[in-house]
Amino acid sequence: xxxxxxxxxxxxxxxxxxxxxxxxxxxxxxxxxxxxxxxxxxxxxxxxxxxxxxxxxxxxxxxxxxxxxxxxxxxxxxxxxxxxxxxxxxxxxxxxxxxxxxxxxxxxxxxxxxxxxxxxxxxxxxxxxxxxxxxxxxxxxxxxxxxxxxxxxxxxxxxxxxxxxxxxxxxxxxxxxxxxxxxxxxxxxxxxxxxxxxxxxxxxxxxxxxxxxxxxxxxxxxxxxxxxxxxxxxxxxxxxxxxxxxxxxxxxxxxxxxxxxxxxxxxxxxxxxxxxx
Amino acid sequence: xxxxxxxxxxxxxxxxxxxxxxxxxxxxxxxxxxxxxxxxxxxxxxxxxxxxxxxxxxxxxxxxxxxxxxxxxxxxxxxxxxxxxxxxxxxxxxxxxxxxxxxxxxxxxxxxxxxxxxxxxxxxxxxxxxxxxxxxxxxxxxxxxxxxxxxxxxxxxxxxxxxxxxxxxxxxxxxxxxxxxxxxxxxxxxxxxxxxxxxxxxxxxxxxxxxxxxxxxxxxxxxxxxxxxxxxxxxxxxxxxxxxxxxxxxxxxxxxxxxxxxxxxxxxxxxxxxxxxxxxxxxxxxxxxxxxxxxx
Numbered sequence: 001x002x003x004x005x006x007x008x009x010x011x012x013x014x015x016x017x018x019x020x021x022x023x024x025x026x027x028x029x030x031x032x033x034x035x036x037x038x039x040x041x042x043x044x045x046x047x048x049x050x051x052x053x054x055x056x057x058x059x060x061x062x063x064x065x066x067x068x069x070x071x072x073x074x075x076x077x078x079x080x081x082x083x084x085x086x087x088x089x090x091x092x093x094x095x096x097x098x099x100x101x102x103x104x105x106x107x108x109x110x111x112x113x114x115x116x117x118x119x120x121x122x123x124x125x126x127x128x129x130x131x132x133x134x135x136x137x138x139x140x141x142x143x144x145x146x147x148x149x150x151x152x153x154x155x156x157x158x159x160x161x162x163x164x165x166x167x168x169x170x171x172x173x174x175x176x177x178x179x180x181x182x183x184x185x186x187x188x189x190x191x192x193x194x195x196x197x198x199x200x201x202x203x204x205x206x207x208x209x210x211x212x213x214x215x216x217x218x219x220x221x222x223x224x225x226x227x228x229x230x231x232x233x234x235x236x237x238x239x240x241x242x243x244x245x246x247x248x249x250x251x252x253x254x255x256x257x258x259x260x261x262x263x264x265x266x267x268x269x270x271x272x273x274x275x276x277x
Numbered sequence: 278x279x280x281x282x283x284x285x286x287x288x289x290x291x292x293x294x295x296x297x298x299x300x301x302x303x304x305x306x307x308x309x310x311x312x313x314x315x316x317x318x319x320x321x322x323x324x325x326x327x328x329x330x331x332x333x334x335x336x337x338x339x340x341x342x343x344x345x346x347x348x349x350x351x352x353x354x355x356x357x358x359x360x361x362x363x364x365x366x367x368x369x370x371x372x373x374x375x376x377x378x379x380x381x382x383x384x385x386x387x388x389x390x391x392x393x394x395x396x397x398x399x400x401x402x403x404x405x406x407x408x409x410x411x412x413x414x415x416x417x418x419x420x421x422x423x424x425x426x427x428x429x430x431x432x433x434x435x436x437x438x439x440x441x442x443x444x445x446x447x448x449x450x451x452x453x454x455x456x457x458x459x460x461x462x463x464x465x466x467x468x469x470x471x472x473x474x475x476x477x478x479x480x481x482x483x484x485x486x487x488x489x490x491x492x493x494x495x496x497x498x499x500x501x502x503x504x505x506x507x508x509x510x511x512x513x514x515x516x517x518x519x520x521x522x523x524x525x526x527x528x529x530x531x532x533x534x535x536x537x538x539x540x541x542x543x544x545x546x547x548x549x550x551x552x553x554x555x556x557x558x559x560x561x562x563x564x565x566x567x568x569x570x571x572x573x
Contacts, residue, residue, distance in 0.1 A: 080493070107495035118490050122295045132494040137281045179494065 030089070031056055031187050031218035032077065037086035039072055039243075046072040047243040050086070054220065056186075059213040061229050062222040064240035070222040071115075073240070074189045077220070078110045079103045091186045108136070111185030111217075115192040117176045121165035125156055128164055129178045136183070150178045153208055170197050177205060181212060188212060188219045194228060202228055285500060289507025292484075299483050300512065303476050307516025308523070310472045311559050314465045315524040318547040318555065321458060327542045328450040334364055334409050335421060337428055338438040341404040343371070345433035350404045353431055360424075362411035374402040403435060466558055473559050474566035477509050481570035488571060502568045509567030513560030521555055 032054040091109040194202035535542035
C-alpha cells in the first residue's frame, strides 16, 4: 500500500505549471453556507436538515455510505436540483433565489467532477477540457496554455489529440477532473472522483485537489473510501448517513457534537496513514 | 468574448460531421417532406397557370378525314387567321404529323409502314390544326359551342376537340383559387414546420447528453442553442436543395405528360419565389426548431 509521503515523492507533476491556474484573490470568506437543507424524492428523504459552512480554501471530505445523500447535496450545490427546504449560498450565489438565467454564472464559479465522468466521447481530450474556457471566450493561445498546464499536472499531455472514447476509464476520469480544474473554480465539488482510479493515481489526484485548496479554492470531496481519507488525517470530514450529518470534525459543520479527527476516525473507522486498509 | 460566436458557428458545422448518421437521417427526412410540399406547389402552380390561362384562351384541335384535299385544308387554315379573337394556329399535314410521331417514338424519318407494319400501306395520319382563340362575347360557354360548331361544319372535318372541360375547370378554379392557394401554402408550411421540428427534436434528443454537459460547465442557453441553430439551418438548406433537385428531375420527366387533347395541361415548375421558399422554409423552421428543442 502506498503511503502518502512516499507517493508525494514519486509525483511526476511540475507544480510550476499550476501557477498558471492560480486563481484571483477571493473577497468572500464563506464559500459555501448551507442551513437546514432538506430534500426528498417522493417519499424518500434524501437530505434532512443539513447545515454547514465552508470557508475560502477549506478542504472537506464528504463521507458516507451509498444512498447517504452525498450526490444529492452536491447536485443541489451546483443548482442541478432545486432547493425544496432550507437555504444554500455558494460563491455568493443564493440558490434559493437564483433565477435560471443566472445558473450558468454560478456554474462558472463551481467546478464539478462526476463519478460518471460526463465527458463528450466523440471529442478529443483537448476539446473536452477546453469546453468551459471556450464558453468564456478565451483566446486560442490562452486556452491552449491553460489546457496544457492542467494536462501536464494530470499526466494527460500525450493524449491531448485523442478522442475520449479511445482512452481508458481512468484517463476519462482525469479528463473530467481537468475540465473542472482548468477554469480555476472558487468552489470544487467532486463526487467520488477517484472511484475509477487505482490507489496510486487516486493519491496523485488528491494532491492536485489539495494544491487547489492551497490556492484558495474550497473543495468538497465526496468519497466513501476510508483508505483515501486515511492519508489525510488533518483533513476535515463530514459524515452523512440517511441524509443527515451524523459527525464532523470541524466547527463549520452544523452538528452539535463536532468531533476531533481522531474521534471521527475511531467512531467511523476512518484509517489513518498508519492503519490504511 | 468576441471569439465565442465564430466558435459556436464552427461547432454547429463540425457537430454535423460528429453525428453523421443523425445528420444524414435528418437531411433525408427534410428532403422527403420538402419534396412532397414541392409536388403540392407544382400541382398548384400548374392548375393556376393552365386553368387560369383557359379564362383568356381556348384551344380547339381540328382533325380532317384522311384523303381530304390538302389545298382545301390549307385554305381553311388561312381562314382561321381572320377569326375573331385569334391568338395562334399550329398545323400538321399528314406527313408532318407522321414525322412528329416518328420523332416522339425515337425513330425520326421512318415511314408509316416502318412505324406500324401491321397497318395497311395507305394508312395516313389526319391533317390537324391547333387553333387558340380568345373567347368572345359575354357568355364564353355559348361562344365555345358556336365556334366548335363552326369548325365541325367545314368540309372534310372529321372531329373537333375543344377545351370546354378545361374551361369549366378554369372557371371553377377561378372561383376557388383565391380561397385555396394561400391557405394551402400556409397549411403546407405549417406541416413542413411541424415535421422539420420533430426531426430536429429527435436530433437534439440524440445529443441530450452533450447539452447536459454544456449546461454543467456553465454554458448559457444561447451558447447551447447557437450550434443547433447553425446545424438546423444547414440541414434545412441541404434538405431543401436536394428536394428541389429531385423536383427538377421529376419535372423534366413529366412536364408534357398531360399535354394532349382535350386537357392540353403543361406541368409547370414552381416559380423562383416558391422554389426559394422550398429551401428557405425548411432552413428557417429547422433553425427555429433547433433553438426551441433545446430547453432552458
